Amino acid sequence: MGATTDKIKGTANEAIGKAKQGIGEATGSDRLQGEGVIQEVKGKGQKAMGDAKQATKDAVNETAAATNKNL
Template sequence: MSIGDKIKNKAEELSGKAKQGVGEATDNPRLYAEGEAQEAAAHAKQAGEHVKDAGRDVRDALS
């Protein structure tokens, strides 16, 4: 995973957490749910990047 991807995914995760906080503070369930979804999407992207990295590591080890 490139450092740029890590930064983008972390920024998306933090943005989702912020939306959750604002949604909770303003009693806005739609905004809270939007934040949860954004955070979950960032986690899924991070997991996908980890799988890619593991695949590259295996390929490199077998070369």
């Protein structure tokens, strides 16, 4: 997956996780709250992966541009 895809999926998983937690609290469902926490953490991980991919891509592009200027 690309950086943008990871970030989008991460944001969606975070939002869904938070919603599950809220519904779990409102209904008294510990299971749903737990699922929400797990999904939110998964989303944060996906976003971090997207950020890392983007940073790597930017660094590679910056290095390539600097190399081309030196030629």
